[in-house]
Each structure stands twice: as structure tokens, then as C-alpha cells.
Amino acid sequence: MNVQQTPLYEITAGAGLQPRALQSDTGGLVVTVRGARILGIFLDGAGDNLLWVNPDALGNARRAKESLAAGEWNVGGDRCWLAPEIELHFLNTERPSHKEYAVPPALDPGNYTVRQESASGLWLENAAEATNLVSRAKFGFRTTRTITLCAPPIDAAGLSYVGYELSSELEITSPDRPEACYGLWHLMHLPPGGGVHIATRRKPEIVDYFATDVAGHCRLRDDSIVFPITGTAMQKLGLRAADVTGMMGYYRPAPGGNATLIVRYTAVFGGATYADYPANQRQRRDVAVQCWNNPGATPTCGEMEYHSVAATAASFFHTRDVSRTWCFGGPAERVRDIGRQLLGVREVG
Numbered sequence: 236m237n238v239q240q241t242p243l244y245e246i247t248a249g250a251g252l253q254p255r256a257l258q259s260d261t262g263g264l265v266v267t268v269r270g271a272r273i274l275g276i277f278l279d280g281a282g283d284n285l286l287w288v289n290p291d292a293l294g295n296a297r298r299a300k301e302s303l304a305a306g307e308w309n310v311g312g313d314r315c316w317l318a319p320e321i322e323l324h325f326l327n328t329e330r331p332s333h334k335e336y337a338v339p340p341a342l343d344p345g346n347y348t349v350r351q352e353s354a355s356g357l358w359l360e361n362a363a364e365a366t367n368l369v370s371r372a373k374f375g376f377r378t379t380r381t382i383t384l385c386a387p388p389i390d391a392a393g394l395s396y397v398g399y400e401l402s403s404e405l406e407i408t409s410p411d412r413p414e415a416c417y418g419l420w421h422l423m424h425l426p427p428g429g430g431v432h433i434a435t436r437r438k439p440e441i442v443d444y445f446a447t448d449v450a451g452h453c454r455l456r457d458d459s460i461v462f463p464i465t466g467t468a469m470q471k472l473g474l475r476a477a478d479v480t481g482m483m484g485y486y487r488p489a490p491g492g493n494a495t496l497i498v499r500y501t502a503v504f505g506g507a508t509y510a511d512y513p514a515n516q517r518q519r520r521d522v523a524v525q526c527w528n529n530p531g532a533t534p535t536c537g538e539m540e541y542h543s544v545a546a547t548a549a550s551f552f553h554t555r556d557v558s559r560t561w562c563f564g565g566p567a568e569r570v571r572d573i574g575r576q577l578l579g580v581r582e583v584g
Contacts, residue, residue, distance in 0.1 A: 236277050238263035243275045243284060249296025250303065255357050257384050262397030262562065264382070269303075270344035271359045271380045274312035278395035278495065281564035285487075285495055287311045287424040287536035308338040311424040311536070313560075315380055315403060316342050318420040318511035318542055322369045331514045333469075341365040345378070356383035362408075372411035378419070379404045387561055388500075389576060394565035400557065403543070407552035416520070418510035419543035419556050423499070427466040427534040429487030431526050434459050434480040434578045442473030442522055444513045452528075459580045462526040464537035469530040473513065476523035477505030482578045483524065485539055486571070494567040494584075498577045501541045501558040510545040520545070 238244055239256045244265050247254040253268035265275030274293075276285040288311035292302040302310075316338075317323060323339060325331035341363035350358040362377040381402040405419050425431075439460060441450045449472045454461040462472055464485070484498035503523045512519040525540040543556035563573050567584075574583035 236262060236279050238265050238275060238277050241265065241275065241277060243288065243293070246293055246296050246299055247274060250293070250299030252299070255352065257355060257357070257382070257399070259384055259397040261395040264384075264397060264399060266357055266382055268347055268349060268357075268359060270310070270314060271347045271361065272310070272312040272314045273382065273399070274310070276397065276497070276562050278397060278562060278564035280395050280493070281489065281495055283426075285497060285562055286313060287426045306340075308343050313421070313423045314343065315378070316420045316422065317365075317376070317378075317405070318418045318509075319416070320420070320511060321514060322367050323365065326368065328369050339365045347380075350379070356381065367411045367415070370411045374407060374411040374415065375409035376417070377406045377408055385559055387563075388559075389573060391563060391573070394563045394569060394573070396561070396563055398559065398561040400559050402555075402557045404555045405543070405546050405553070407546050410548075410552055413548055415552070416508065416510050416545050416547050418545040418554060420511065421541050421556075421558070423497070423539045424536050425464050425485055425539060426487070426536060427464050429464055429485055430454070430584075431462040431464060431537075431539045432459050432484050432486060432574065432578055432580060432583055433462070433474060433524060433526075434482040434580055435474070435478055436480060437478060439474050439478035442475070442513060442516070442519070444471035444473055444525075445469055446515070456580070456582065459578065464528065466529050466535040466537055467531055467533070468528055470528040472526045473522040474524040475505070475521045476503040476507060476509060477521065479503055479524050480579065483539060483541075484574055484578050484583070486574055486583050488567060488584075489564070492567055493565060494570040495564045496562070496570045496574050496583075497539075498561045498574065499539065499541070499558060500561075502556070504544060508545045508547060509542050511542055
């Protein structure tokens with residue numbers, strides 16, 4: 236599939252998002268310089284984008300221009316923000332509510348510029364200043380995001396495939412306070428209809444961010460936890476770094492006995508400091524993996540998320556993160572087998 240011929244590429248180009256096409260033999264990515272987002276993952280034979288993209292914001296180039304000019308940030312795709320969410324997004328930090336929620340333009344879309352690029356990769360950088368809503372003070376930061384195509388870690392014969400490595404850095408150039416704690420927060424928007432499979436080391440502690448019985452929503456297995464993406468209810472799951480292996484994947488059935496699978500491999504370190512925390516447990520600094528469902532009357536989307544180890548005074552306010560994402564499409568049983576092997580779990584689907 237030539238991703239430059241997809242409607243998404245044409246729309247993002249017409250709207251001024253500065254898209255780039257990263258093309259593999261059987262798939263490709265649409266990456267935008269604006270926001271440093273991976274907005275499209277396409278595979279031969281899979282048809283639709285494997286990522287969720289907001290149709291209200293990116294339905295056509297004219298609508299996209301109008302939405303972005305009005306400050307719309309929720310365009311979808313695979314993006315990188317900073318954590319903790321409470322300190323950067325919730326306007327009322329004492330009683331956080333999504334009715335009083337904002338995305339700092341310095342974080343998204345930021346002011347990303349191209350450092351280097353090639354047919355198989357893109358290196359983007361953003362330097363800006365934002366306000367911490369708890370300390371009420373500004374801090375300066377620099378982020379880089381390098382997106383490069385990568386080979387599959389397993390024999391993918393008979394399947395469509397595209398994969399990419401994310402290499403990201405965060406430097407707090409002027410901390411707002413000595414005890415400042417920030418991290419890279421990677422969020423992948425997913426269409427409903429499948430389940431995120433997270434490989435676990437032991438029976439995990441369930442961190443329920445919104446007190447909505449997220450444990451009851453999940454399927455708990457001996458070697459994993461499955462979070463269904465429904466896009467209909469406000470739910471957020473958090474898992475400790477000590478409880479996960481760093482392997483998670485989104486399996487989604489497709490028509491004609493086929494399926495797609497997105498596997499993400501991240502580095503997790505039990506005992507390390509992570510920046511994000513729920514409102515009712517503000518001393519927590521150990522949540523590395525999260526999943527989220529968007530509330531709505533009709534299905535919209537969910538997210539598969541992970542955090543980097545935090546940038547603190549102990550690390551000279553610097554952190555670096557590398558992950559790999561492998562995407563497969565084809566006959567469902569073959570895709571499930573790939574999932575079982577990569578995730579290291581007994582069951583997928």
C-alpha cells in the first residue's frame with residue numbers, strides 16, 4: 236500500500252500538517268511534523284487505518300484547517316505528551332475534572348522542527364515553556380522524537396507488516412521547583428472492537444484512575460490482563476512497572492476471518508520513578524502502563540499508553556526512552572500465533 240495515496244495523507248497535506256510517508260514492502264506510516272504524530276498505520280489487505288483518527292477533526296482538508304485553527308488537539312494517532320497529567324492538564328488540580336481540561340499548546344502541537352529525515356525515518360525536536368498548574372510556575376523543556384522503520388522480530392511470512400522504533404528524549408531546561416518530576420507519556424489512539432493484552436509478571440495491582448471498577452471491565456489471566464477497547468465508558472487502568480514485562484499488544488478481529496495486531500515493546504524498571512499518578516493516590520510514582528476508554532453514547536476510541544522513567548533532579552532532569560512497535564495483518568489464527576509468541580502469553584483474542 237502506497238500511503239501517499241491514502242485520503243489521510245492527502246487531508247493532512249492539504250491542512251498543512253506537513254505529512255511524511257514512511258513506506259515498508261507491505262505497509263506504511265503517515266507521520267506529521269505538526270505535533271510529531273504517527274497518524275496512520277496502514278497494511279496491505281487490512282483496509283482501514285490501524286489507528287483511530289478523529290473524523291470530526293480530519294474528515295477533509297477544509298475541516299482540518301478550521302479545527303486546528305480553533306485549537307482542536309484531539310486528532311488521534313500515536314502521540315507523545317508529558318506527565319503528570321494532573322499538573323499539566325487539569326485546570327482544577329484539587330478536584331480534577333475533564334470538564335475543566337486543557338492541552339498546553341507547548342506540548343501539543345508544540346513547535347516541532349525537522350532535525351533530520353530519510354526515506355525510512357524522521358527526527359523531530361520541540362523546545363518550549365509550559366506552566367505547572369500545581370506549582371503555578373513555568374518550566375522550560377526540550378523534547379525530541381525519532382521515528383524509524385524497523386524489521387519484524389519474528390518470521391512474518393504470509394502477513395502484512397510495518398514496524399517502527401520510537402526514540403524519545405526529555406530535558407527539563409529550567410525546572411519550576413527542585414522536586415519537579417516529569418516524564419514522557421506515549422499515547423496510542425485505537426479504534427474500538429479489540430482488546431489490549433498486557434503481559435504481566437505476577438498478579439498485578441490494579442490502579443483504578445477514575446474509580447469506575449476498571450478491574451471488572453478487564454479480563455484477568457495468569458500471565459496477562461486484557462483491557463477491551465469499547466470507546467463507550469470512562470475507564471482508566473494503571474499498572475505498576477514491577478507488575479508488567481514491557482510487552483503489550485492490541486488484537487482486533489477484521490472481516491473475512493482476518494485480524495490485525497499492534498505489539499509495543501517498552502523498557503520498564505521496577506523501583507524506578509514514574510511521573511504520573513491518580514488524583515486519589517498523589518504519592519504514587521510507580522505506574523508505567525495505562526489503558527483508557529473514551530466515554531460516549533456511540534463507540535469512539537480508547538488508548539494504549541506507557542510512560543518513560545521520570546526526569547528528576549537525580550537524573551539531572553533528563554530522561555530517554557526507546558520502544559518498538561510491530562504491526563501485523565492477515566489470517567486471524569496466524570496473527571494470534573504471532574501475538575502469543577511476541578507477548579509471551581498463552582492466549583490472544
